[in-house]
Amino acid sequence: MMTEIRWTEDAASSPGSRERGFKIITSSHEIPGVFWYPEGGPNAEPLILMGHGGSGHKRSDHIVQLGQMFAADYGWCAASIDGPRHGGRGSVTDASDPEYKAMWQTDGIVEQTIDDWRSTLDALIQLGEVDSTRVGYWGMSMGTMFGLPYVANDDRIIAAILGKAGMTGPSVKRSGVDIHFSKHAPKVLIPILFSIHWDDERFDRDGQLDLFDRIGAKDKRLHAYPGLHVGHTPEEIEVQAEFFERHF
Numbered sequence: 001m002m003t004e005i006r007w008t009e010d011a012a013s014s015p016g017s018r019e020r021g022f023k024i025i026t027s028s029h030e031i032p033g034v035f036w037y038p039e040g041g042p043n044a045e046p047l048i049l050m051g052h053g054g055s056g057h058k059r060s061d062h063i064v065q066l067g068q069m070f071a072a073d074y075g076w077c078a079a080s081i082d083g084p085r086h087g088g089r090g091s092v093t094d095a096s097d098p099e100y101k102a103m104w105q106t107d108g109i110v111e112q113t114i115d116d117w118r119s120t121l122d123a124l125i126q127l128g129e130v131d132s133t134r135v136g137y138w139g140m141s142m143g144t145m146f147g148l149p150y151v152a153n154d155d156r157i158i159a160a161i162l163g164k165a166g167m168t169g170p171s172v173k174r175s176g177v178d179i180h181f182s183k184h185a186p187k188v189l190i191p192i193l194f195s196i197h198w199d200d201e202r203f204d205r206d207g208q209l210d211l212f213d214r215i216g217a218k219d220k221r222l223h224a225y226p227g228l229h230v231g232h233t234p235e236e237i238e239v240q241a242e243f244f245e246r247h248f
Contacts, residue, residue: 002027003024003025003120003122004024004123005022005023005024005124006022006025007020007021007022008021008032009021009022013039015072016038016039017037017039017071017072018036018038018039018041019035019037019064019068019071021033021034022035024081024119024120026115031119031120032058032087033058033081034058034059034063034080035077036067036068036077036079037077037078037129038075038076038077039071042077042129042130044129044130045129045130045131046076046077046131046134046135046248047077047078047079047121047131047134047135048066048070048077048078048079048135048136048138048244049078049079049080049120049136049137049138049157050063050066050067050079050080050143051083051142051144051146052080052086052087052139052143053143054083054086054141054171055094056087056142057083058081058088059087062232063080066078067079067080069237070241070244074241074244074245076248077124077129079120081116081117081120083142084106085100085102095142095171095174100174101174101175104176104177105176110146110180113146113149113150114149114150117146117147118150118153121154134158135156135157136159136160136248137159137162138161138244139160140162141164141171141229142165143162144165145165145175145177147160147162148165148180148184148188149184152184152185157190159191159192159193159247160188160191160192161192161193161194161195161240161243161244162192163193163194163195163196163223164200165181165203165208165211166181166204166208166210166211167181167211168203168206168210169202170202171202171203172207181211185211185214185215185216188216189217189218190217191219191243191247192217192219192221193220193221193223193239193240193243194215194220194222195240196212196222196223196224197224197228197229198224198225198226199226199227209222223236
């Protein structure tokens with residue numbers, strides 16, 4: 001499938017990094033996204049694809065924080081796209097919104113999102129400004145619900161950070177994502193860092209451990225932190241950056 005990238009915004013600067021909005025044009029629809037790169041410009045750098053959580057979007061605060069950090073502190077590129085019915089693609093702003101549940105009941109939604117990520121990576125590689133041999137994926141919560149099936153089906157991803165998701169819990173009852181995890185987790189064979197919050201109220205602890213066990217990779221690490229579903233600590237961010245640094 002042919003894809004095209006169109007820049008929708010002029011480059012904006014933050015200390016050590018720059019960002020530009022884009023749209024990926026496919027034969028059937030458009031995918032809004034953001035691209036971060038080092039201040040001096042991208043030059044065959046590693047690329048991290050970032051999937052946002054449910055009710056978020058491509059410029060959620062933590063996504064922007066990570067994109068700027070990867071570019072400014074590590075010299076990498078990063079990109080995020082709006083998930084189905086989120087951000088520039090819809091009206092979902094809360095995971096309890098009936099529209100969020102309706103999204104998961106849409107036929108082929110996981111397969112379509114796999115194609116969206118593949119199209120995004122195709123277009124970014126065509127720019128000639130990222131290293132296609134050093135591509136990682138980062139995604140928590142809904143970023144794992146869609147991201148785990150994606151990394152299982154795109155062998156250009158060499159390492160991934162997943163987590164805050166599992167086989168049981170309120171979010172699973174709402175989405176039915178356990179069916180997709182059962183299908184795709186055994187096919188994930190790349191190095192994985194899996195992060196959980198011990199008191200997560202949306203995904204049961206045992207269900208998260210179950211999902212970790214189902215991942216087929218021999219090189220997989222489990223990191224657990226105290227707290228509820230939402231939020232993160234500086235330590236988590238450091239550990240995750242070090243994981244990518246090691247594999248890049």
